[in-house]
Amino acid sequence: MAIPPPVVAAVRQAWHWQWLQLMGGLGPADTQGNYRRPVAAFSASPELPASAGQPGGHVLIVGRSCPWAHRAWLVWTLRGLGESIELVVVEPDPKAGRWRFAEPFEGATALIDLYRRCGSDPRARATVPVLYDRREQRIVVNESARLIELLNRWPAAAAPDLEPAERAEAIGQWRVRLQDAVNDGVYRCGFARNQAAYDKAEVELFAGFDAMEQALAGGGPWLCGDQLTLADVVLFPTLIRLELVYAPLFGCSRRPLWQFPALWDWRRRFFGLGGVADTCFPEAWRRDYFGALFPLQPSGIVPAGPDLATLVGGCPSKAPP
Numbered sequence: 219m220a221i222p223p224p225v226v227a228a229v230r231q232a233w234h235w236q237w238l239q240l241m242g243g244l245g246p247a248d249t250q251g252n253y254r255r256p257v258a259a260f261s262a263s264p265e266l267p268a269s270a271g272q273p274g275g276h277v278l279i280v281g282r283s284c285p286w287a288h289r290a291w292l293v294w295t296l297r298g299l300g301e302s303i304e305l306v307v308v309e310p311d312p313k314a315g316r317w318r319f320a321e322p323f324e325g326a327t328a329l330i331d332l333y334r335r336c337g338s339d340p341r342a343r344a345t346v347p348v349l350y351d352r353r354e355q356r357i358v359v360n361e362s363a364r365l366i367e368l369l370n371r372w373p374a375a376a377a378p379d380l381e382p383a384e385r386a387e388a389i390g391q392w393r394v395r396l397q398d399a400v401n402d403g404v405y406r407c408g409f410a411r412n413q414a415a416y417d418k419a420e421v422e423l424f425a426g427f428d429a430m431e432q433a434l435a436g437g438g439p440w441l442c443g444d445q446l447t448l449a450d451v452v453l454f455p456t457l458i459r460l461e462l463v464y465a466p467l468f469g470c471s472r473r474p475l476w477q478f479p480a481l482w483d484w485r486r487r488f489f490g491l492g493g494v495a496d497t498c499f500p501e502a503w504r505r506d507y508f509g510a511l512f513p514l515q516p517s518g519i520v521p522a523g524p525d526l527a528t529l530v531g532g533c534p535s536k537a538p539p
């Protein structure tokens with residue numbers, strides 16, 4: 219039986235209002251409807267702890283689906299920090315809307331309990347990644363941008379320097395652009411409250427892709443030349459999730475990545491670095507984004523593909539060698 223148009227219009231209006239309320243739960247927006255990422259609770263740039271490099275004290279807490287945690291996990295992997303920093307993976311609890319520990323951690327079952335015990339503001343959200351110090355029972359830092367800089371200075375034998383002084387300027391410029399237009403840019407697309415907010419974020423995102431494509435096509439193999447740096451590290455978590463979640467769920471789909479052949483090759487190269495594949499969990503990403511972001515996917519239906527292996531092979535727009 220057809221629903222009378224006035225009823226449809228009324229339901230749509232009420233539904234849209236509820237949608238806006240639920241979107242507020244995902245993150246704040248400004249008066250124009252642009253998504254604004256909240257500031258992290260322990261975001262000050264930390265000193266290198268005196269006990270850094272000694273085993274048994276520091277713990278990196280990450281979640282599989284979180285791109286901000288992924289960048290920290292990558293630095294931990296690429297610099298071989300496993301001997302002095304323990305890795306703890308928390309699981310999402312979508313019903314409660316929080317991260318929980320697989321086994322009690324320092325007596326806490328949920329990440330929020332650890333935050334509160336460490337003196338976070340009662341309104342602050344408990345986010346990953348976190349670097350925790352067991353000896354001092356404190357959160358060292360929970361802002362990924364500062365955390366990866368700290369992990370890059372962490373003492374470890376034969377670990378590569380991902381922020382060499384002679385490239386600091388170029389790295390810094392890429393990181394500023396990527397953070398806003400790309401890393402946060404996909405969220406500004408997906409969490410936009412209206413068409414204009416989405417349009418703005420989407421244009422900036424693809425302008426960022428164009429800029430990277432040009433830089434890589436005319437140089438490379440990495441964003442700052444022949445050396446892998448933190449600029450590459452921060453790009454990877456966003457780019458590897460593109461076809462799996464950001465294009466279908468956040469509307470980052472204007473052009474598929476294979477139309478950016480240099481960027482495609484860059485992603486394949488990064489994925490091939492030692493240990494990187496072990497930080498990628500396509501099933502968890504799909505399940506957590508599609509299953510948990512209720513306002514964006516009220517049905518909770520999780521799509522079937524694509525297969526990650528098809529995204530890290532040869533570029534489909536290039537003739538096979």
Ligand SMILES: N[C@@H](CCC(=O)N[C@@H](CS)C(=O)NCC(=O)O)C(=O)O
Pocket residue numbers: 256257258283284285286287315316343344345346347360361362363
């Ligand atoms: N500023 C933080 C953002 C981290 C962040 O937003 N993490 C999300 C997962 S992707 C989270 O833990 N959210 C839980 C919540 O907001 O309750 C960073 O870059 O480290």
